Amino acid sequence: MTQPEKMLANAIRVLSMDAVQAANSGHPGMPMGMADVATVLFSDYLKYDPAHPHWADRDRFVLSAGHGSMLIYALLHLTGYARPTIEDIRNFRQLHSPCAGHPENFELAGVETTTGPLGQGFATAVGMAIAERHLNATFGDDLVDHRTWVIAGDGCLMEGINHEAVGLAGHLGMGRLNVLWDDNRITIDGAVSMSSSEDIPARYRASGWHVAECDGHDFADIRRAMDEALADPRPSLIACRTIIGYGAPNKQGSHAVHGAPLGGDEITAARQELGWSAAPFEIPSEIKDQWLALGRRSQDTRAQWEQRLAAHAQRGEFERRMAGTLDAATPTKAFIADLLASPQKVATRKASEMALGPLTAALPEMLGGSADLTGSNNTKTAATKPLSKDDYSGRYVYYGIREFGMAAAMNGMALHGGVVPYGGTFLVFSDYCRNAIRMSALQRARVVYVLTHDSIGLGEDGPTHQPIEHIMSMRMIPNLDVLRPCDVVETAECWQLALENAEGPSVLALTRQNLPQLRDSADENRSAKGAYRLHAAEANRRVVIVATGSEVEIAIAVAKQLDAQGIGTDVVSMPSWSRFAAQPASYRDDILPHDVLRVSIEAGTTFGWEAITGISGLRFGIDSFGASAPIEALYDHFGLTAEKIAPQIVAALNG
């Protein structure tokens, strides 16, 4: 007998409240409130196949309100994904359960992106939608023709990043993006009206969105609103008027159900209210069977797609792109060979542009952009024409002044697959998108951040624009490769490393100012080891100077002064701390021997450099905010010149 739809939704509600109760922590309110909407989505609208969760043309579903994680765990389980099992759900929020407190993309197929930090799921979905349209423009309807669906709460809509995401999606006309807004009028502190008076639909319309509204507990009305959204060419916000914690008779509608277990008595009352007699974690078979059948809904669609793929002329390229495999013949080696023949003195941001020329020409998956600093970040190449509402085949996004939105969108592109996103802003404004960079790292997303103007070397713009702590503070984000090349050759090497790093993001910290080419050989990618001896002491080695980026030039000048005084000095260029740390001890000890004075030079905080120099080494850097002045004046003012550094090293040796 076909079960009433409400009972399908109640399965989500009961699993959610029981799992939160068993864990004694979690958020029952959202899954119970949005269960009806989610049931409609997974029954009739979402294109997915639990048996093939990585199907390239599946719809992407993003639970932006990630605290309601039990909603997606219940759905994945009920519709027949291999995981989570009911045992996984019993272990909700326990160590090693894939059912973590917030949904994590690396734990479960079907979780397209890690969510929890509010607003980012939504903004990530915008990137997925962009990737879809771009790949559709590249490979056609036969291979790429899917939608992106989001469930978002008031928090996702109130965060600043929402403005950026909405603006970007509206501008680019992302009509295949549909956001189901859990309009329950409750936040953690209480009623939304305590902190906001916004007319949200009006704001969305002002940014080029379509807005539909529905009763989130009326199945027919939900379908009406979804159909309206599908029919409209604009991105759609579907305001689903819901009751948070729906089904918990004494607590629903209040912030008390948001983030705490309902408690035994209320769960008993809710079971009665919902007409649910089964024991915790037991789903009556007639309900489970009906859910499983719904999970098989798109099997035929997928089979037909597989047939189209098998016969498609672009099959090989499409599969390569979706697998994220780089074409082996990247042009970096040839590019570097040219440099060795004809050295270049350029800013590393310019070197990056030079490297990007052949790279973007050779790798069609590269999709660039900048947060309104295209000419400063040097991120645009001849191969990357603009991606616009009128031409999704473009490969360059003018993201606007939206750093956080750009970074989250790039995460979405990388997670969608088929593209390798890179995007630029000033290094100091990595602060504006820092949590999205962290989310790239946590999600193991191949995103390349092109962060230029990477020190006081930017000069006159002054302390608001001069990064001091930024490079070092990013080095401590797990799984983030922070690359700071010292010249045009290293820049090309670092680009190659960033592209090959398929399991995580990379930062390229690049200068505004020109730097001489210091490298005259490139038999291998020397940056790959993170640090290497660029200049060897002529004799009698007593000092090793470690430097990065623009300060390597200074280190070389210091070394020459010291060598001239008979103080043998190595210079080590260290473009990547994390790569160097991963080398065997024998290599590290060779590069950083213990019987010398170790010195660091980096135009940023000296904080943390003790790890490289030892406590007794010398560390040259800047431990205050910067200043506004021409570059030469600043380097002198902050003591970062060979003339000021060399005597201090001599004094330390004699001291």
Next chain:
Amino acid sequence: MTQPEKMLANAIRVLSMDAVQAANSGHPGMPMGMADVATVLFSDYLKYDPAHPHWADRDRFVLSAGHGSMLIYALLHLTGYARPTIEDIRNFRQLHSPCAGHPENFELAGVETTTGPLGQGFATAVGMAIAERHLNATFGDDLVDHRTWVIAGDGCLMEGINHEAVGLAGHLGMGRLNVLWDDNRITIDGAVSMSSSEDIPARYRASGWHVAECDGHDFADIRRAMDEALADPRPSLIACRTIIGYGAPNKQGSHAVHGAPLGGDEITAARQELGWSAAPFEIPSEIKDQWLALGRRSQDTRAQWEQRLAAHAQRGEFERRMAGTLDAATPTKAFIADLLASPQKVATRKASEMALGPLTAALPEMLGGSADLTGSNNTKTAATKPLSKDDYSGRYVYYGIREFGMAAAMNGMALHGGVVPYGGTFLVFSDYCRNAIRMSALQRARVVYVLTHDSIGLGEDGPTHQPIEHIMSMRMIPNLDVLRPCDVVETAECWQLALENAEGPSVLALTRQNLPQLRDSADENRSAKGAYRLHAAEANRRVVIVATGSEVEIAIAVAKQLDAQGIGTDVVSMPSWSRFAAQPASYRDDILPHDVLRVSIEAGTTFGWEAITGISGLRFGIDSFGASAPIEALYDHFGLTAEKIAPQIVAALNG
């Protein structure tokens, strides 16, 4: 003879283009485009007295589009502020000139806030406007009755933080906030239409704002729009349709004039276009005199205000509040004395709430809030009733899910003066407002960040919510005091230190989980030195363990195990790295002697701890992302238990 208003504005234009040309860097486009609007503002609307730039009841003017810094430098000079002199302007963007690339509040009176990072000036102004209404409600119209004016560009409006600032100002009905939007339809990358399709007025109206529009080069029309704004009770956006670089005949209206000198030829052409024959940095005396007269416009208003203040019953308290002087009799000592009599095992977030109780009761200048985590951050006290549109005398702001907007607003409150703002979110979401925290530090603003859930100790919410790198990465922001107390006594001490730190912001990193009270004496504020010996080795000291916050309890347990084995072990609690670093070497060497094994324990990255332990010390922490599980399972999983740590110390001693 009275000069045409256009000539007053042209003085701004010419100074701007000449200073940028002399510096060979800077942004002429905005000051030239907005010169007419700014002339009207400083001639007829803004309440200010250059001879008394710190007059408490002056209007606050914020140049949110800080790259156009020459606009404010020109205005301050022309209207008769002591600085900048014409010589300062000649030295625009040179070392030690107060005319830095972006306007800095600590360089010039009249620059109310440091701007440059887009969107933040606007959001900071919202905080100034809140402070004004709050102080008006406290002290009345006779003492506090001023407006906040902002000049903002498209970048300020496109940034995510704008959504938060607009939402907050609209919700709180900040009718005395007026934003002059430089609607020039140009961004750095080109036309605004390349990256945005937003109907900005519609968005502002949707958030409870009034919107006026004017031709930004028609003086009468500008006045009409400003009068309309003054008449409307809502906060106002005044869309000023302008031509970027107005007056540069061949370049105006294009992004080419945004951020580069015009060049000699174009400057010559502009001089002709503007009817300006004076040499660079020379202002014809009739124009200078007229500007100086305008600068004296509010002298009488100020004199009358001084008379009202002199006669006012609340004069002493008002002056104390505006000077930022704490009442000497803060209740912290009595509070701690009670704790010593009756020890408490509570989370430090709860300890913070307990300390805040008497502090907020005693210090009316404290103005609290949270970004929708009031119950989790424990930031609300009995003394702080809500501040709302209907009651500005309240002392607690429900900021909503707006971390960045909250932090910037707190900067504005602190810079306005008269209030000491504090606000809460989760530590991990310091990422969302990181650049505003940096701006607190750069601006030397007394803002207290209450950042709870400060480690894996938050448990089940998992890696998206568990800070790993955050504490350490904030320690390297100059002029930011990061405080991580270990128990209820240290929490009270740290609150006292944060409040006494009038020249900079403080972070309180606080636990979700309960911690035992470890302190049994408090003859002085021991946290003030940053680190101190909490537990002394019984005898035969061989080990010193340094820990912070929740890990001090673990360190004590390790020490007891080691002491029992005859391995004398000190435990040092280190609530503040920066305060410890500022102690004399004799103190530091006493606390961290060189003849022992030094060990650190902190439930975050081990990155940077070499500075404390030396290279040969041991560092216990977490160098990966966290996980979702109950707290005990997590501490065990990550090896942060006495049972797992003590044997490793023994092994190191024997090794």
